[in-house]
Amino acid sequence: MLKCVHKTISVGVATLVLTSISAFGAFDGKKDAVDGGMIYPRKNGVYTVYRYNDQNISHFNYGRKPTANELKAWDTDIRPDGVGLPKGKGTVARGDELFEEQCAVCHGDFGAGGLGYPTLTGGDRASLTNQRTPGKTDAPKRTIGTYWPKASTLLWYIHDAMPYSHPKSLSWDDTYAITAYLLATNEIQLDGKDMDDDTVLSNENFLKIKMPNADGFIPNIDGPNGVKNVKAFLSDGKNIGAVGVRCMKDCKDDGAKLVVVKDPRTDVNPPFAEARDLPKKPKDTSVKPGQEEYEKSCAVCHGNDKMGAPEVGNKEAWAKVMKKGIDKVLATAIKGTGAMPPRGGSSYSDDKLKQIIEYMYSKSK
Amino acid sequence: MKKIDKSSTNSSSLLLNKTSRRDFFKKAAVYSASAVAASSLLSPVKLSAEEKDDKFITEEQPWATSLGYELNKNPYGVPSPYEHNVVRRTTPLLSSAGDMHAAISVTPLQDLKGIITPNGLFFTRTHNGVARIDPNKHRLMIHGMVKNPIVLTMEDIKKYPSESVIHFLECPSNGAAEWKTPQFDSLQFVKGMMSCTEWTGVRLKTILEDVGVDPKALWMLAEGGDGSSMSRTIPVEKAMDDAMIVYAMNGEALREEQGYPVRLLLPGWEANLSVKWLKRLEFGDKPWYCKEETSKYTTLLPTGKAIQHFYPLEVNSIITSPCPEKPWTDLKKGDIVEIEGLAWSGKGTITHVDISFDGGKNWVEAKLKGLVLPKAWTRFSYIYKYEGKELLLESRATDDSGDTQPTINQEKKIMGVEGVYHRNSINTWYIKANGEVHNAQMRS
Structure with a gap:
């Protein structure tokens, strides 16, 4: 057996020389793709190792034409050039109110972060060159003011994807207001002027926002040569760190020393385990009343202790809550309290809310 | 004996x-x-x-001395309960405040065989939880700079001639926790933000030829139907090359975590671009600047500039056996053992994988085995006589575009350590004399 293995190894070394001569161009590929990589031909029903049906196929004419209303309903993207900008307006002051009600719970007061969710404000563009190499602990700050290249992204994203647990619930007026607030807190100028509480942001003046880091990205993707620029950029390995060398003997790696993992992270779920044994006990997978809604709409804040909301599972916190009696707790949930919007931002009925509270309490006894 | x-x-x-x-x-x-x-x-x-x-x-x-259970007790089969530890895992580090709606789960690479990831173990990244979509109510709209805008139902999409291809998907953050120093002592967390599967669907080009894309259209917006309406801008050139609209993986419908009922598939590119729960494709002459291609998924360089539209996952490899989870502690000096691993490249096909035992000074070529496919996981193998000595075990892949994996220092010199995405430098396993395997790096 041993002998056999040695043979295999020596054959491996011998073939190395041969195969490395004809290294490139597997499957008649050409290095001509837009990503700087290979394009493989599709010819006579063969694509690399795959066969495909090459009967003359076209004009299936499946589906139907979208109606004007359908297009209007779904074509809600907003481009930096203003195409798709919806009608609407809002003041910085209104945005401040809305942000405190609906956003600060995750993003912190003034969007300053600290709660584990993205930090939206603060920092300095100069920090973008920070590198946390040994002895240097300052991280680059990637916020709206220091990093985001386009204001349209902000307006579009807030409307489509925020607030986190109930996206697409903000009107366009409110979305303009929150956007205005975030731009103002990032000290971004509108039409060459600082934004104050009374500044109105609207579809009329939106294109006059100047984002500080608008020129912070490469390659240039704008204009008729945008795609060509990307292709040229990605095709040059020096731009993207694709500079490996296939050295086989006495290879040098300047100053490289061994760094072995120290205090490796163990905060993983489920815990690390490789045993082939039977699970301890079958998990209770039945869904309790209120559980699904809790997980969908409440767990974001009540699932941890970082947000200031009573954490589900915390006996003490929930004993304190429930001392007030279920009716009072329900009334608070309906009205909202502190950072919690009315009904936690949901549209659940009173009965459903009660069920959710009872579920949360049941998990905290 | x-x-x-x-x-x-x-x-x-x-x-x-x-x-x-x-x-x-x-x-x-x-x-x-x-x-x-x-x-x-x-x-x-x-x-x-x-x-x-x-x-x-x-x-x-x-x-062997009793009747087994009824054969269709599980109409949809499940793994043996003895395999219960073979699961995706999460960590609060890769989340916001420990919230698992916008986070990532990683694939247990240490337990996978071959090049196909079982559907239940496919890594998952979501930005607003996993959407549960009624396939009867799902629509795909294709519009913008096209001759014939269309709305397709799932039935319509499945009528097109289908193709099946094996491709990996990898989150560009794979290994991002380790730009500065090794943090995990686990293959699953070092490289588990990727999976490889046989996808079935229709070539996007087939649909686009019907729709008639305006030659002036350079870009395609792809938008998901989840709560975050996850969207990205993609060059039409890719849409017309190997892009697909897929509704099946490994022979069955997509899992919800992977975009049920339908997703875009852009072979070799940042998995984020293969938009899940796909509901809309719009063609235009300008890029859209979506949130996930500006504030995120852009690679900050030491110059302070950031790379945008950084599509391909570059050539990469990892030794899967041994690894921290599967050490060599049971080996004796003189034992014969197979070193095994995975190599992949989003830019093409793997041509070579080399192995080093001394932290990258000297290399020998490993054997490729099984199917060697473009933009797919490729298995490599090297049979080794264990000597019971300390080793710095590394693998280094090369693809047919000519790229070879860089060392950490080579990559760092250009990319710095704050870019988050696209880390593909050579990985080191430090093997102690007793056979324990620990995550390590050769760097300065």
């Missing part, structure tokens, strides 16, 4: 011996004799053949 005591080599004495030994053990158990006492009492026959007997061979086991 140790010699069997001469006195027990003939069959009759063996039988006798067996009976008396069984009696002895019974008694020993009853009187709670210690194991030490037992072995010392037995010392003249302690090398007998029976002692080496594997009782799982010599004794009948319950599963």
